[in-house]
Amino acid sequence: MRFIHMSGRNRYFGTVEQQGLERRADLLWQIVKDDPSYCFHGRAVGLLKRRAVDVGAQIALARLQGLGPSPQLTPETIEARISEIESADLSVEVQQRWSADELGVTMSRDFLRNSALPTELTVYEIGINTSDEEFDKIDDLTQSCGILLPSSAFLRGDAGPAVCLFAKTSDGRVIGFAAALVQATCAPSEQGKVWWGFLSTSDEWRGRGIAKVLGAMAMVSMADRYGLSNFETGILSENAASIAVSKKLGFSTSGLLDLLAIDAQTLSKG
Template sequence: MARDEFFGNDDQRAVLRRGRGMAELLGNDPRFSYYGRTVGLVGPDDGNIDQLAALASVQGNSNYSAVPLSQTATVISDLEAHGLVPMHYAKWEGTNSTLAAARKVIETVALPEDLTLVRMDASTPDQQLASLAEMALDCGVLPLCGEVLRGLHRPAVCLFAIDRNSNIVSCAASSVFARDEHSTYGKQAWWGMLATDPARRGQRLALILGAHTLLEMEARFGLRDFMTGVEPGNAPSEAVCARMGLSPGGFAIIGCADPRALATGRMTK
């Protein structure tokens, strides 16, 4: 039986729950993507704008994982014509350079001595997951559904740092988003959910946990290709991605929200 572990406000939890249900219906079709929030289409070649709009209308949110930059303006305009609120993210990607950068971070940047690194799994107490979610949400970051964070649904890793008072102060996660059968992105993983308690910022915790997460995905699942979405102009996120050997290429990630389901028009920051 699926765990009912969804976080955020009422709208966000409802959207995450619908996304998880949609993943059960469509999860075996390589045209669709899912990494723990909502089901999307991998790219425009996998489904047209009407299909993407239908996914957003049913779930409250959806996305294309890879839109050629030459098509970005048209996709955004078409989504607006469907009454949806589009979000444009630069798609940052990296392979061997990213893993090499992650190893260098681990070799040169130490986790503070009062913190312990923990990987979430099926045995992680429910309250600990709830504490992680609360910390992430306070940072404006919406956690993936609990089954994905625990590694129970897809190849995925979630790491968090906990202090001596059992406070979770930072987290990072990674998950596959496409099916193995997808010809282009079947071996690429999403990486993100970087969040750090404001009281611990400046200690490069997101960088450290992000690096460990990448290396765990390689060690556990053999994954060596990673991507994330960064809103253009988000300098702190761009700096972390660049330090991790990721770089923007010829694609964008285009999300879209149904304002009737998500009044803010955003799933997460």
């Protein structure tokens, strides 16, 4: 049985617990959106305070939402915060922050000149006409790949510029997805940054470059349509497949890390 939580026209994705996370984050964002200390791209409100002593605010975010992200920290800050977070009986996850600029857009253009999706696939972009059935299929795909979609306001572009692409077979199956969307924040240093990724491909279609093509298309479209070319993504160090795709499209490690504080009690295994 599918459970869908919505606030107004906004729709949340993933498991029931993950939908709860997105709903709490959406409501929290209405309170803190004018504070430059915070950012949001449709899944969990993140903390932009980057000193080690700001760990208390990150722990509070995790308690409220279930997940307390804090992006672009130095390894030294990460080390200091982890001990405090674990002392609060929370778990942690660390991702490498990768970034790409105009060179990445150029590399994506070059890649697309010589690469294409299989002819039996058709690419669609999420928008106001995307049906509930299509959202269900995209959600099922990304969940199968261990990826949580942002809320629909971000996917549709209601919350800011976005290019979210999915590939369908002739019989209507959604087998590939990639997205690029602007993170919501009023922090001057973060303006214009595009969160890129969510790369997903169904098992039977893997190894044919589908996620890479869709990811390249999303980057080029963001640059052409909105003039944006500052792309960011977070990748686990052991995720060799995502690292390989990102390198091919001009991403490189920034030397900074993203730290996620996780409260299993609030998240309820979401």
